[in-house]
Amino acid sequence: MDSATTYEELKALIGRTYPDMSKQLQRIARFALEQPNDLALGTVATVAEATEVQPSAMIRFANALGYGGFSEMQ
Numbered sequence: 001m002d003s004a005t006t007y008e009e010l011k012a013l014i015g016r017t018y019p020d021m022s023k024q025l026q027r028i029a030r031f032a033l034e035q036p037n038d039l040a041l042g043t044v045a046t047v048a049e050a051t052e053v054q055p056s057a058m059i060r061f062a063n064a065l066g067y068g069g070f071s072e073m074q
Contacts, residue, residue: 004065007036010073013065021064027051028061044070 004010014029021029031051032039039047047070048055062073 010065017064021061024053024057025061025064028053028057032061040074 004013011033014032018026018029028047028051031047035050038050042050044055044058048058051057058070062068062070065073067073
């Protein structure tokens with residue numbers, strides 16, 4: 001899977017993969033769509049806290065979208 005390089009591509013990618021995501025990853029996906037600046041500028045820890053998930057879920061979310069990690073997704 002090719003990872004998105006723009007926010008518009010990221011939105012489309014989330015839309016395509018959302019139905020197959022776990023509830024935890026869907027929570028992160030909604031945050032990414034509703035708070036894109038917080039996702040782009042936040043740390044793994046701050047975004048995990050805001051979405052009430054473990055930091056490891058943030059990494060799984062990035063991996064599910066084809067990124068090597070959270071920083072690459074940002």
